[in-house]
Each structure stands twice: as C-alpha cells, then as structure tokens.
Amino acid sequence: MNKSEALILLRTKGFKHTDKREDILELFEESGGYLSAKEIQAALKDAYPGISFDTVYRNLSLFKELLILEETELDGEKVFQFHCTEHHHHHLICLRCGKTKTIEVCPMQDLSKLDPDFKVTGHKFEIYGYCKNCQEEMRHKSRKNNHSSMTVSPRA
Structure with a gap:
C-alpha cells in the first residue's frame, strides 16, 4: 500500500478526502516503518496546532479497518505502518x-x-x-x- 492507493481506496469507500488524512498517509510513505499515534500527532502539530490524539487515533483506526495500515505493538504501544499488499511475508x-x-x-x-x-x-x-x-x-x-x-x- 502507498499514499496514492490509500487515497483512492478512501474515495471508493465513500470517505472524505481531508488534508489531515493525506498528511498522515504522507508520514507513513516517508517513514518506511512503524509510527505511533503520538509520533504522528507530534509531526503534525505545526501544520495543525489543535490536532488531538483522538483525531489521529480515529484516522489510524479507520486506516487499519480498511487495510491501509497494519498494526503491531512495540514496548507496549500500538504502532502502525502501511499494509503490505505483496505476497505473504x-x-x-x-x-x-x-x-x-x-x-x-x-x-x-x-x-x-x-x-x-x-x-x-x-x-x-x-x-x-x-x-x-x-x-x-x-x-x-x-x-x-x-x-x-x-x-x-x-x-x-
């Protein structure tokens, strides 16, 4: 999965395109690894000073539900990355x-x-x-x- 594919999937499933969603997806595309909700909130705080943890987490949950992201746990914290759409690995x-x-x-x-x-x-x-x-x-x-x-x- 990548940002472009994720945006298309959101649109086809009837979800609104928002700058916040696009920016969250951009962070995943740039990171190449797992990110926590806290890291995402911190990365977006300058562009969106009032962005809440709940807003970030709701979007992450939606992305996970749509198989845009996958989740694991590192040091007791949920972290996310783009869902692998390649072969089983x-x-x-x-x-x-x-x-x-x-x-x-x-x-x-x-x-x-x-x-x-x-x-x-x-x-x-x-x-x-x-x-x-x-x-x-x-x-x-x-x-x-x-x-x-x-x-x-x-x-x-």
Missing part, C-alpha cells in the same frame, strides 16, 4: 527507528504439522532487534558517553 522490526525489512521465511509451514486438526485463521510473525544504522548510532553514542563521563582526579 513477515518482518524484521527495528526497535529504535521502527523501520522494517521483509523476510520470506514463514514458520507456519513447520508449525502447522504440530496439530493438523487445528484450523489456523491467521498469524503474525515478527522479529525484533536493531537495524545496522541504529546499532552504529548506539555504539557511537555509547563511546561518546564513555569518553565524556571520564574524570581525571588531581594527584595529591
């Missing part, structure tokens, strides 16, 4: 920046053999960690903090 998710990477492996192929009488109606498989850029930034920040926290005591 899963994601590696960076806990720091929220960016995702597609992985083609699906563990359900092996897990379905555990109980052939159990009818699976859906599943979600996500792997959490830190992308290469975030690892480098965290190492750099750690080195910087270690160097700046060193103190030298005068000798007696």
